Every structure is written in C-alpha cells, then in structure tokens.
Amino acid sequence: MPKDGGPSNGGIGAATPRREDIRFLTGNGRYTDDINLRGQAHVYFLRSQVAHGRIKGIDTATAEAMPGVIRIFTGKDFEGVGGLPCGWQVTDRHGQPMQEPRHPVLAEGKVRHVGDPIAAVVAETEEQARDAAEAIDLDIEELPAVVDMKAALADGAPKVHDDLTSNLCYDWGFVEENKPAVDEAFAKAAHTVTLDLVNNRLVANPMEPRVAVGDYDPWNDSHTLYTTSQNPHVIRLLMGAFVLGIPEHKLRVVAPDVGGGFGSKIFHYAEEAFCTFAAKQLKRPVKWTSSRSEAFISDAHGRDHVTRMELALDADHNFTAIRTVTHANMGAYLSTFAPSVPTWLHGTLMAGNYRTPLIHVNVKAVFTNTVPVDAYRGAGRPEATFQLERIIDKAARELGVDPIELRRKNFIQPDQFPYQTPVAVVYDTGNYQATMDKLLEISDHAGFAARAEASKRRGKLRGFGIAHYIEACGIAPSNLVGQLGARAGLYESATVRVNATGSISVFTGSHSHGQGHETTFAQVVADMIGIDASQIDIVHGDTSNTPMGMGTYGSRSLAVGGSALVRATGKIIAKAKKIAAHLLEASEADIELKDGKFSVAGTDKSVDWAGVTLAAYVPHNYPLENLEPGLEETAFYDPSNFTYPAGAYGCEVELDPETGKVEIVGFAAADDFGNVVNPMIVEGQVHGGLAQGIGQALMENCAYDQNGQLLSGSFMDYTMPRADDLPAYRVDHSCATPCTHNPLGVKGCGEAGAIGSPPAVVNAVIDALHRGGFTHVSHIDMPLTPARVWAAMQR
Amino acid sequence: MTRVSMTVNGKAVSAEAEGRTLLSSFLREGLGLTGTHVGCDTSQCGACVVHVDGKAVKSCTMLALEAERAEVRTIEGMANADGSLGIIQQAFQDHHGLQCGFCTPGMVMSAAALLAENPKPSEAEVRHYLEGNLCRCTGYHNIVKAVMAASGQDVSQLGVAAE
Numbered sequence: 001m002p003k004d005g006g007p008s009n010g011g012i013g014a015a016t017p018r019r020e021d022i023r024f025l026t027g028n029g030r031y032t033d034d035i036n037l038r039g040q041a042h043v044y045f046l047r048s049q050v051a052h053g054r055i056k057g058i059d060t061a062t063a064e065a066m067p068g069v070i071r072i073f074t075g076k077d078f079e080g081v082g083g084l085p086c087g088w089q090v091t092d093r094h095g096q097p098m099q100e101p102r103h104p105v106l107a108e109g110k111v112r113h114v115g116d117p118i119a120a121v122v123a124e125t126e127e128q129a130r131d132a133a134e135a136i137d138l139d140i141e142e143l144p145a146v147v148d149m150k151a152a153l154a155d156g157a158p159k160v161h162d163d164l165t166s167n168l169c170y171d172w173g174f175v176e177e178n179k180p181a182v183d184e185a186f187a188k189a190a191h192t193v194t195l196d197l198v199n200n201r202l203v204a205n206p207m208e209p210r211v212a213v214g215d216y217d218p219w220n221d222s223h224t225l226y227t228t229s230q231n232p233h234v235i236r237l238l239m240g241a242f243v244l245g246i247p248e249h250k251l252r253v254v255a256p257d258v259g260g261g262f263g264s265k266i267f268h269y270a271e272e273a274f275c276t277f278a279a280k281q282l283k284r285p286v287k288w289t290s291s292r293s294e295a296f297i298s299d300a301h302g303r304d305h306v307t308r309m310e311l312a313l314d315a316d317h318n319f320t321a322i323r324t325v326t327h328a329n330m331g332a333y334l335s336t337f338a339p340s341v342p343t344w345l346h347g348t349l350m351a352g353n354y355r356t357p358l359i360h361v362n363v364k365a366v367f368t369n370t371v372p373v374d375a376y377r378g379a380g381r382p383e384a385t386f387q388l389e390r391i392i393d394k395a396a397r398e399l400g401v402d403p404i405e406l407r408r409k410n411f412i413q414p415d416q417f418p419y420q421t422p423v424a425v426v427y428d429t430g431n432y433q434a435t436m437d438k439l440l441e442i443s444d445h446a447g448f449a450a451r452a453e454a455s456k457r458r459g460k461l462r463g464f465g466i467a468h469y470i471e472a473c474g475i476a477p478s479n480l481v482g483q484l485g486a487r488a489g490l491y492e493s494a495t496v497r498v499n500a501t502g503s504i505s506v507f508t509g510s511h512s513h514g515q516g517h518e519t520t521f522a523q524v525v526a527d528m529i530g531i532d533a534s535q536i537d538i539v540h541g542d543t544s545n546t547p548m549g550m551g552t553y554g555s556r557s558l559a560v561g562g563s564a565l566v567r568a569t570g571k572i573i574a575k576a577k578k579i580a581a582h583l584l585e586a587s588e589a590d591i592e593l594k595d596g597k598f599s600v601a602g603t604d605k606s607v608d609w610a611g612v613t614l615a616a617y618v619p620h621n622y623p624l625e626n627l628e629p630g631l632e633e634t635a636f637y638d639p640s641n642f643t644y645p646a647g648a649y650g651c652e653v654e655l656d657p658e659t660g661k662v663e664i665v666g667f668a669a670a671d672d673f674g675n676v677v678n679p680m681i682v683e684g685q686v687h688g689g690l691a692q693g694i695g696q697a698l699m700e701n702c703a704y705d706q707n708g709q710l711l712s713g714s715f716m717d718y719t720m721p722r723a724d725d726l727p728a729y730r731v732d733h734s735c736a737t738p739c740t741h742n743p744l745g746v747k748g749c750g751e752a753g754a755i756g757s758p759p760a761v762v763n764a765v766i767d768a769l770h771r772g773g774f775t776h777v778s779h780i781d782m783p784l785t786p787a788r789v790w791a792a793m794q795r
Numbered sequence: 796m797t798r799v800s801m802t803v804n805g806k807a808v809s810a811e812a813e814g815r816t817l818l819s820s821f822l823r824e825g826l827g828l829t830g831t832h833v834g835c836d837t838s839q840c841g842a843c844v845v846h847v848d849g850k851a852v853k854s855c856t857m858l859a860l861e862a863e864r865a866e867v868r869t870i871e872g873m874a875n876a877d878g879s880l881g882i883i884q885q886a887f888q889d890h891h892g893l894q895c896g897f898c899t900p901g902m903v904m905s906a907a908a909l910l911a912e913n914p915k916p917s918e919a920e921v922r923h924y925l926e927g928n929l930c931r932c933t934g935y936h937n938i939v940k941a942v943m944a945a946s947g948q949d950v951s952q953l954g955v956a957a958e
Contacts, residue, residue: 024896027830
C-alpha cells in the first residue's frame with residue numbers, strides 16, 4: 001500500500017506536516033489543566049514523608065476550620081470502596097498466583113512509600129487546600145523500611161504488607177520446563193560468560209504533570225472524569241468496575257490533549273478515583289493538578305531490575321543457552337500492569353535477534369517501600385535487550401572476536417522466518433543482516449579508526465558501540481494475553497462516520513499524546529478512499545463518543561488501532577460501492593473506486609464520493625429494500641500476533657580520561673518498522689526514544705537512600721537530558737520487512753529508540769576504555785556519570 | 796488581593812492577584828491564557844517562558860505583581876496578524892519540532908528570544924541557548940532543526956555528517 005515518494009493527497013507514505021501542531025503552536029491546545037469547570041473546588045493531597053509507618057492518628061480539626069476548606073477526606077472515607085486494581089496476574093514457578101496486596105485510594109492503617117496519600121483536603125482554591133494540609137496533625141510511627149530488593153527478601157525483613165507472607169510478589173520461571181536442559185547446556189558449554197548488571201530506576205517525566213478533574217451531574221446521576229491518560233476506556237473500566245462501582249453508562253472519561261505519557265499515564269491512579277468520588281460527595285467539580293515534585297513521588301516509576309545474566313557458547317561461538325535471574329522492583333503496591341513488565345514483556349524477548357535454542361528466565365518480583373514501578377517506554381524489552389547486548393559484547397571481548405561478527409554469526413537469518421523462539425513468541429519477518437549493514441553505512445563505521453586516531457591526538461578516548469534489538473509491539477492477541485494473566489482484552493477499535501457531504505469523522509479507541517494520530521490516521525483513510533486528508537477528522541480521547549478501545553502504549557496504535565481503522569474503512573467502501581452500483585445502474589462487481597470517484601469498469605459512467613455519501617443520507621434514489629441508509633461503520637481488530645520491529649544502533653563516544661565525562665559524538669539508528677505511514681513522524685519517534693535511552697545510559701537515575709527517602713525528587717536532582725547533552729541523530733528506516741499479519745504491514749516505532757540505545761551507549765564507553773588501555777573495565781552500571789566512569793578507570 | 800495591570804500581547808489587561816501569585820498562574824488562571832504551561836516547580840523546565848519587556852523570562856520565577864505595567868508577550872501573541880503561523884511557529888511545524896506540544900510554547904518563546912539576539916545561531920549555540928527548556932518527546936533534534944531553519948539556514952545536513 002505505501003507509495004514511493006508519498007501521495008499528493010496526504011495519504012500513506014507522505015511526510016505530511018501534523019495538523020495538530022497548529023493548536024499547539026498557537027497556545028490553543030486543551031490539556032486537562034486548561035479545563036476549569038464552574039464551581040470547581042481544588043484538592044491537595046497530604047502525602048507520607050516517611051517510607052514506612054503506622055498511622056496512629058490524623059487530627060484534621062484545625063485544618064477543617066481554615067479559610068476555604070470544604071472537606072477533608074482520609075482512608076476512613078473510603079471504607080467499602082474498592083482498591084486500585086491490578087490488571088495482570090502472574091502465576092509463579094510453582095503454579096501459585098502472585099501475592100496481590102490491597103491498594104487503597106487513601107492510606108489505611110499504614111503508609112508504604114514516601115508520597116503515599118494520607119489525606120485529601122478539598123478547598124475553594126489550591127492555595128487554601130495546601131495551607132490547610134499543613135495544619136493537619138499526623139501521628140505516624142515510623143517503621144523500618146525496605147528499599148534494597150535482596151534485603152527485602154532476607155529472613156526477618158520488615159514486611160511492606162503485613163497480611164502477605166513475605167515481600168516476594170512472585171518467583172517466575174520461563175520456560176520453566178527448559179530449566180534442566182538449560183543447566184545442562186551450561187555444563188557442556190565451551191565458553192560461558194557472566195554479567196551482573198543493574199537496569200536503573202527511571203522516572204518517565206512527561207512534561208505535562210498529571211491532572212484530574214472529577215465532575216458529577218445529578219441530572220442523570222452521571223460522572224465525568226477529565227484526566228491525563230493514555231487510555232481513557234481502560235480507566236473507565238478499571239475505576240468504574242473495581243474501585244467506585246459506577247457502571248460504564250454513568251461514567252465518562254475524557255483524556256483531551258495529553259502532554260506526553262511514555263507509559264506513566266497508562267495506569268489508573270488514586271487521584272483519578274478520588275476526584276471522581278469527591279465530586280459526587282460534594283456535588284461540585286473537584287480538580288487536582290500535580291506539581292512536578294508530587295509527580296516524582298506519585299507517578300509510577302520504570303525499570304529497576306537487578307540481573308545476573310549468563311550466556312553459553314559452543315567452540316564455534318554459537319550461542320547455546322541463556323540463563324538469567326532478575327530481581328524486579330514492584331515498589332510498595334502493584335501498579336496497573338506492573339507484574340507483566342518483568343515477565344511477559346521481558347522473558348519473551350530474551351532470544352533477541354539470535355538463534356539461541358535454550359533459554360531460562362527467572363524473575364523474582366519484590367515489594368519495597370518505594371513508589372510503585374510499572375511500564376516505561378519499552379517496558380521489559382529494554383531490560384532484555386540491555387542484558388543480551390551487553391553480554392554479547394562481553395563475550396566477544398573474552399573470546400577475542402569482533403562483536404559485530406559474533407552478532408552476525410548468531411543472527412536469525414533472513415530465510416528462517418517465521419522463526420519460533422524458545423521463549424514462546426514467533427517472529428514473522430525480519431532481516432537483521434540488512435539493518436546491521438545499513439547501520440555500518442550510515443554511521444560511517446569505516447571512518448571510525450581515523451576518527452579514533454584524531455581523538456587520541458587530542459587526548460581523548462573514542463569508542464564505538466553497537467546494539468541490535470528486537471521488540472514485541474502491537475500488543476496484543478487477546479486470547480494469548482488472557483492465558484498469560486492479562487485481565488483485559490487488547491484489541492483496538494475504530495468508527496468511521498461519513499457525513500452527508502462526504503467529510504469523515506473517525507472515532508478511534510487509540511489515544512495520541514504526542515504521536516500524531518490526527519495526522520497519520522487521516523492519511524490512512526485518505527489513501528484508501530482517495531479523498532483529501534483535510535476532509536477527515538480524527539476524534540480520540542473521550543469514552544462518550546469513541547468505541548471501546550484499549551488506548552496507546554506498546555507501540556500499538558497503528559499496528560492495532562490502524563488495522564481497526566482499515567477494517568472499518570473497508571466496510572465503508574464496500575457499502576459505498578453498493579450505493580454507487582445502484583446510482584450507476586451497474587453491477588456492484590463492476591464498480592471501481594479511484595481518487596474518490598466510483599466508476600463502472602470499462603465505461604465513462606461515474607459518481608463522485610460526495611454523490612454517494614449524499615445518497616446515503618438523502619436516500620430518495622436508494623436500494624432501501626436491500627441496504628440501510630447512512631454510512632457509518634465500526635470495526636474491532638484483535639491481532640493474531642505481536643509485531644517485531646528490530647534494528648541496529650551505533651553509538652560513538654568521546655571520553656575525557658581526566659574526568660570520565662562521556663560525550664556522544666555520533667548516534668545512528670537503522671530500524672525495520674515495516675511499512676511507514678508518515679516518515680517524518682516515525683523519525684521523530686525514534687529521536688525521542690533515543691534521547692530517553694541515552695538519558696538512561698548517561699544521566700538519569702532515580703535514587704533512594706536506605707530509609708526510603710527519594711534523593712532525586714525534582715528536576716534539580718533528577719538529571720533530564722537537555723538539548724546540549726544530546727547529539728544530532730542519523731536515522732534510517734529503509735530496511736523494511738513488512739509485518740505479515742496486519743493490513744498495513746506496520747510494526748510500530750514508538751519504543752525502539754529507548755530499547756536499542758542504552759546498550760549501544762554502554763558498549764561504546766567500554767570500547768573507548770579498552771582502546772585507551774583500561775582493559776580491566778568489563779562493565780559500568782548506568783547511568784555512566786563522569787564519577788562512575790572515572791571510578792571504574794582507577795585500578 | 797491586589798489588582799494588577801499589564802499589557803499582554805498588545806492588549807491592556809488587569810485582574811486580581813495574591814502577593815504570592817506567580818506570573819504563570821496569573822496568565823493561566825487570571826487571564827485564561829492557558830498556552831503558557833507549567834511543567835515543574837523548580838524553574839527548570841521552561842514550559843512557562845514568556846517575554847517580559849522583550850526578554851525571555853520563566854514566568855514561574857516572577858510574581859504577577861512584579862509584572863505591573865510590563866509588556867508581556869505569550870505564545871498566544873506569536874502568530875501573524877492574519878492568524879497564520881509566524882516564521883518560528885511555521886518552522887516548528889515544517890520540521891516536526893513538537894510532539895505532545897506541552898513544552899512547545901516555552902520552546903517557541905525561547906527560540907524567538909535567541910533569534911532576536913543571534914539571528915544565525917550555530918547548532919551548538921541553539922543547543923546551549925535552549926538548555927533551560929526541557930522536552931521529553933523530540934530528543935531536541937527537530938527543535939534544533941526548526942530553530943536553525945527559522946533563521947534561514949540550510950538544515951538538510953543536520954546529523955548527517957560524522958564529526
């Protein structure tokens with residue numbers, strides 16, 4: 001379907017400028033905090049300042065008498081209200097379900113992390129609410145906190161949840177039946193390589209902090225929640241069914257313009273439930289706007305895995321087995337999809353791009369007195385890729401072979417697809433040699449030696465690091481994820497409403513929070529019908545007018561939502577052809593649609609798009625006996641497999657041996673995303689992912705002290721990548737092997753950059769150190785700050 | 796509460812403000828100009844950058860009362876008189892210099908201040924000048940490209956040549 005050079009009507013393949021940019025560039029975006037309802041009150045959450053404590057008393061008397069205070073809520077007000085649900089149940093190695101603690105809206109009895117909400121003060125203004133919160137007298141008995149995962153699993157460790165048997169959420173093995181064979185392969189291996197590594201805890205930090213506005217309408221006993229969400233239908237289902245007991249037809253969830261998500265706005269949060277609940281109690285809209293400091297202690301964090309990774313090779317350097325043990329931090333409660341991240345989104349990707357026949361992944365998920373951890377851009381796949389791509393480099397170094405050649409030797413070859421991995425998933429297409437070739441070309445790998453020499457003359461160390469990644473996107477076949485413990489389906493939906501004069505309103509269950517759906521989805525419909533994209537509007541983010549959909553994450557919008565859109569548009573075209581056949585007094589089989597015009601094959605008889613659409617709504621001359629009037633169709637699409645984007649990333653660094661400071665002097669990415677609808681947007685997605693991956697590798701770290709105090713709780717302390725920290729990127733997506741099982745042949749591009757880049761950066765730094773003679777350094781844990789690099793260089 | 800008066804985007808305005816009201820809150824809540832965004836509470840992110848008397852200012856670092864009688868320009872005042880996008884805004888759209896749009900108003904205001912000072916900045920100068928504006932979506936590549944393009948420079952080779 002994609003066309004070379006791109007079509008002139010703004011269809012598939014065109015680098016169409018984004019239509020949504022106009023409102024964002026003129027200050028006319030409408031983000032949740034821009035919504036102010038008549039009579040709205042403001043809520044401020046009083047949050048725990050200790051990581052673990054028993055609530056002995058909450059005295060609100062003084063605070064309640066403060067100016068503007070309307071009501072103060074505590075955990076007692078939520079007795080009988082459900083806890084925040086977890087959407088994924090993992091079954092452990094012994095067939096037992098994971099331990100699943102209650103997650104109250106406001107703390108009950110205990111606080112379990114710094115930031116756990118204890119009381120909610122609702123007042124006329126935000127300032128009054130905050131002033132009154134300061135006057136609440138809290139009596140909290142501080143308890144010993146557990147922060148380190150291994151310490152949390154030790155005998156006698158303080159328990160985060162008194163009613164659970166331990167701090168172990170689950171002990172998962174995959175593929176458990178393969179464990180003896182994997183151990184045997186290690187025992188027989190010619191070479192084995194071991195690497196202990198940390199995948200550092202990160203904070204997603206979309207630039208827009210979370211906001212929730214709850215509203216209640218007594219006119220029909222209905223609720224509306226405006227919220228910063230990536231998936232309003234999911235929030236409606238979870239909050240309505242599990243927390244507040246509000247049926248869907250009485251609950252509308254609106255996620256208007258959302259200022260970035262990166263995973264952190266997938267989850268159902270306490271503040272959403274609170275504002276919805278309080279609005280009914282108070283018969284007034286209730287608004288909460290997170291500060292950035294509050295975001296650091298209330299948005300779900302990402303990553304935080306500690307892993308021992310082992311690779312076995314035969315005498316010819318073929319990979320024969322992989323064995324990993326990971327401790328994955330869940331934080332104090334199970335966030336919405338937390339259990340799935342270190343398991344099904346991580347273990348199933350451990351084959352990477354390679355033909356390793358035997359794999360065993362063990363994951364111990366642990367409760368600690370820290371903010372809950374859940375999906376962050378890539379979610380499980382960056383962790384798998386980091387382990388693999390680091391240990392392959394280490395193996396190459398230990399064996400004295402070229403890391404690129406070691407990868408090439410073990411790649412799944414182009415003629416081996418579809419490829420059944422030993423970790424359940426089947427890759428449908430790919431060509432990893434091609435992306436590797438392309439990377440070496442666009443990164444000017446041939447010129448590296450000369451550049452390294454030039455660096456050396458300046459007293460700097462230059463290194464080149466490579467990583468090849470695969471990810472599973474387009475999440476996911478519902479029947480499969482259901483077997484794996486998902487408590488939701490993962491289809492997507494679209495309604496195409498053709499209006500009488502031919503313009504089209506598309507309602508999608510996907511959600512854009514920066515990805516540009518309003519432009520790309522319109523391109524798809526424009527391409528299929530042959531009308532101009534300007535005649536098509538894409539509507540998303542409001543459960544009251546969009547069909548039930550699961551939202552946007554896991555690089556699924558175009559692969560799943562776009563497929564639903566193709567199906568719905570296909571139904572529209574099929575019906576429109578029937579109408580055209582009637583109008584043209586021809587057989588339906590002879591009707592052709594081209595450039596927005598229906599014609600009878602082999603004749604000059606035709607009717608244009610608007611002629612057909614008008615007939616559908618003014619059916620004076622219409623086959624009413626066979627065909628309903630109107631032109632509106634809905635489709636739900638449930639994928640038959642994941643999609644498997646893959647690519648090769650190359651990072652070139654220059655390291656100052658005096659200070660340990662690393663500068664990225666070149667970064668190239670050769671991705672296979674299958675077909676591409678809007679290359680400009682795809683490149684932008686890769687750039688953004690690379691920045692987050694480079695941030696993880698060099699700068700970002702969410703740090704707690706041993707008492708569970710967050711040390712990196714603001715932009716003063718948590719190092720966000722800035723414009724002068726990052727290079728210009730060279731990106732390419734020409735090595736396309738289209739997805740075989742969705743109608744657009746697309747794979748998804750949103751997370752790739754964040755998945756492939758951290759190991760490329762670390763590999764480049766280790767390479768630079770070895771070239772500079774620091775051969776004792778085999779690994780440095782991220783982030784590779786100057787202090788860490790310098791310390792590693794000291795013998 | 797005190798009545799504060801200033802000129803915003805060429806229009807005389809006044810509204811009530813507390814002594815502690817920040818200029819960013821005054822613009823958003825007092826005047827309903829919600830194009831100016833607040834992305835942090837430590838004056839690090841730059842989403843709230845506006846021009847006060849011709850200078851780029853993080854409006855969360857200034858009290859509304861301090862802007863009494865000032866000339867303030869916000870993102871709402873950056874389009875051409877006929878409503879079409881100004882040169883910098885147009886370059887951001889042409890070069891995909893925005894994704895979620897949240898940092899965008901501050902980026903555009905900072906970029907305008909940069910180009911007023913330095914009409915043909917190098918890539919390094921753009922990156923250095925924008926280091927007070929955080930973006931989590933774009934990786935900055937296309938923002939840098941947009942700003943350089945808005946200054947009339949050829950940006951087709953950005954990132955292509957190895958250093």
